[in-house]
Amino acid sequence: MAATSARRVLVYGGRGALGATVVKHFKAQGYWVGSLDFANNEDANGNVSITKSESLLEQEQEIVSGVKSLLGDSKLDCLVCVAGGWAGGNAAAEDFIKNTDLVLKQSVWSSAIASRLASLFLRPGGLLTLTGARPALEGTPGMIGYGMAKAAVHQLVRSLAATNSGLPEGVAAVAILPTTLDTPMNRKWMPKADTSSWTPMEYVAEMLHKWVENQDRPASGSLVSLITANGQTKLEFS
Amino acid sequence: MAATSARRVLVYGGRGALGATVVKHFKAQGYWVGSLDFANNEDANGNVSITKSESLLEQEQEIVSGVKSLLGDSKLDCLVCVAGGWAGGNAAAEDFIKNTDLVLKQSVWSSAIASRLASLFLRPGGLLTLTGARPALEGTPGMIGYGMAKAAVHQLVRSLAATNSGLPEGVAAVAILPTTLDTPMNRKWMPKADTSSWTPMEYVAEMLHKWVENQDRPASGSLVSLITANGQTKLEFS
Numbered sequence: 001m002a003a004t005s006a007r008r009v010l011v012y013g014g015r016g017a018l019g020a021t022v023v024k025h026f027k028a029q030g031y032w033v034g035s036l037d038f039a040n041n042e043d044a045n046g047n048v049s050i051t052k053s054e055s056l057l058e059q060e061q062e063i064v065s066g067v068k069s070l071l072g073d074s075k076l077d078c079l080v081c082v083a084g085g086w087a088g089g090n091a092a093a094e095d096f097i098k099n100t101d102l103v104l105k106q107s108v109w110s111s112a113i114a115s116r117l118a119s120l121f122l123r124p125g126g127l128l129t130l131t132g133a134r135p136a137l138e139g140t141p142g143m144i145g146y147g148m149a150k151a152a153v154h155q156l157v158r159s160l161a162a163t164n165s166g167l168p169e170g171v172a173a174v175a176i177l178p179t180t181l182d183t184p185m186n187r188k189w190m191p192k193a194d195t196s197s198w199t200p201m202e203y204v205a206e207m208l209h210k211w212v213e214n215q216d217r218p219a220s221g222s223l224v225s226l227i228t229a230n231g232q233t234k235l236e237f238s
Numbered sequence: 239m240a241a242t243s244a245r246r247v248l249v250y251g252g253r254g255a256l257g258a259t260v261v262k263h264f265k266a267q268g269y270w271v272g273s274l275d276f277a278n279n280e281d282a283n284g285n286v287s288i289t290k291s292e293s294l295l296e297q298e299q300e301i302v303s304g305v306k307s308l309l310g311d312s313k314l315d316c317l318v319c320v321a322g323g324w325a326g327g328n329a330a331a332e333d334f335i336k337n338t339d340l341v342l343k344q345s346v347w348s349s350a351i352a353s354r355l356a357s358l359f360l361r362p363g364g365l366l367t368l369t370g371a372r373p374a375l376e377g378t379p380g381m382i383g384y385g386m387a388k389a390a391v392h393q394l395v396r397s398l399a400a401t402n403s404g405l406p407e408g409v410a411a412v413a414i415l416p417t418t419l420d421t422p423m424n425r426k427w428m429p430k431a432d433t434s435s436w437t438p439m440e441y442v443a444e445m446l447h448k449w450v451e452n453q454d455r456p457a458s459g460s461l462v463s464l465i466t467a468n469g470q471t472k473l474e475f476s
Contacts, residue, residue: 136393160329
């Protein structure tokens with residue numbers, strides 16, 4: 001299905017838990033929704049499938065070419081990048097470097113490519129959202145690679161918000177900084193955790209939808225922490 | 239020459255402009271000095287040569303094995319990581335992704351591997367110094383990949399300074415944050431610049447030497463900006 005309807009959003013990581021929730025939410029609101037991931041999301045109006053995973057440059061070329069084919073001459077109102085993952089380890093951990101490599105690919109590569117896509121395919125005044133992590137605002141000794149990757153994403157958003165960053169006129173670039181999302185995987189791996197401090201994915205999807213519609217959209221460059229306690233989520237801007 | 243003398247320092251990036259200055263300086267102070275780089279530094283007492291450049295994991299394995307052979311059962315007093323480089327570009331630049339890939343390898347890979355080496359080969363109470371960049375404390379729209387890479391290094395130092403980071407007891411991890419160093423390449427490429435605001439490499443080498451000797455060593459986790467004006471350099475800690 002071509003990208004012909006009025007409002008268009010592309011979800012980078014549209015097959016992940018949060019990404020799939022975002023795809024569904026925007027679809028239900030009447031958006032044309034594209035999904036970009038290693039596998040297709042059948043709920044989306046269109047898909048770009050990633051096959052290159054070993055070279056950042058090859059991956060970017062494949063993705064830019066795929067998004068160009070998907071969109072034709074249309075522009076996006078919003079690019080939501082929720083690609084990512086998690087891997088832990090301190091400097092003494094046997095898998096520290098292996099996990100660092102993984103999280104760099106998951107978070108830094110995807111965020112850099114998303115920035116490139118934003119420069120090419122967002123309409124003026126559009127929105128780019130990336131995904132950071134609240135713990136990475138400070139040191140993260142038990143998940144060193146993950147903290148580095150997310151800190152890079154935080155600084156990227158500051159760069160994109162500054163003059164001459166290469167984004168189209170009036171585009172806002174912001175990062176959402178979850179602590180723990182209420183996903184099936186987190187429930188599986190942390191069965192005894194207090195889930196009342198986990199942020200519901202539907203909350204995130206609805207928030208992003210409002211921002212696209214220019215309701216309460218944060219200033220470009222904002223890092224928006226999602227802080228959930230007793231089942232209530234509040235936002236903290238930095 | 240084996241690593242048998244009392245004080246030992248390994249310079250990661252020992253063939254670069256700053257690295258070679260650091261190697262010479264410590265040699266002149268009577269240290270055993272190892273150099274780790276893509277090419278050997280003949281001024282060093284010993285060298286580890288890097289041949290793997292496409293895979294972080296392979297590069298780490300090669301380097302750990304090489305350093306182990308070089309040191310035997312000896313431990314390092316200090317690991318100075320001054321590996322790095324520079325590449326610019328905003329999100330609209332044709333070479334944005336290519337340059338991002340380059341600076342990630344130059345700064346993030348080297349800093350992560352240096353952290354791993356520190357966990358394996360530093361003596362208790364030793365010193366690890368990494369290299370950040372003062373501009374990356376804020377957004378860097380004209381050099382987006384570089385800013386991301388250096389912001390990751392800054393956060394890494396915070397992680398390493400925290401409890402259970404995997405470093406040996408009492409090791410301090412700090413980052414030096416130059417703005418512009420007075421190197422031959424910078425003089426070549428910026429022939430009209432005001433070099434009175436550039437930081438002399440010998441100043442950096444002498445500062446590092448003092449820190450190793452526990453003179454004015456900053457607290458672990460410090461980001462130490464080098465600010466030079468009118469030929470005078472002062473330090474700012476954050």
